[in-house]
Amino acid sequence: xxxxxxxxxxxxxxxxxxxxxxxxxxxxxxxxxxxxxxxxxxxxxxxxxxxxxxxxxxxxxxxxxxxxxxxxxxx
Numbered sequence: 808x809x810x811x812x813x814x815x816x817x818x819x820x821x822x823x824x825x826x827x828x829x830x831x832x833x834x835x836x837x838x839x840x841x842x843x844x845x846x847x848x849x850x851x852x853x854x855x856x857x858x859x860x861x862x863x864x865x866x867x868x869x870x871x872x873x874x875x876x877x878x879x880x881x882x
Contacts, residue, residue, distance in 0.1 A: 808822065808823060808824075808825060808868070808874065808875040809821070809822050809875060809876065810822075810823060810868075810873065810875075810876070810877050810878070810879060811877075811878045811879070812832075812833070812836070812842075812878075812879050812881060813878065813879070813880050813881065814842045814843075814880075814881045814882070817841075817842065819836070819841055819842075821836070823868060824868075825867065825868045825869040825873075826867050826868075826869065827867060827868060828864075828865065828866065828867050829853055829862065829863075829864045829865075829866060829867070829868060829871060829873070829879075830851060830864040830865060833851065833853075833864065833881060842881070851864040851881060852881070852882045853871075853879055853880070853881055854879065854880040854881075854882070855871070855872075855873060855877055855878075855879055856877065856878040856879070856880065857873075857874070857876070857877040857878070858872060858877075862879075
């Protein structure tokens with residue numbers, strides 16, 4: 808499924824599997840230089856614009872009810 812992940816003023820469209828953990832996808836993006844590391848995964852704040860609420864980064868996208876087209880703000 809396709810999502811948009813934003814951090815500060817940087818935005819990136821990614822394709823993920825619903826079974827992937829949110830923090831793992833973010834970690835991979837940081838390791839590949841797409842984003843600068845903000846905080847340890849346990850302190851990540853993931854905000855879903857579609858749901859208008861924060862989502863636990865330890866969950867998979869499916870468990871967090873993150874679906875196609877959602878925009879996730881990372882802080």
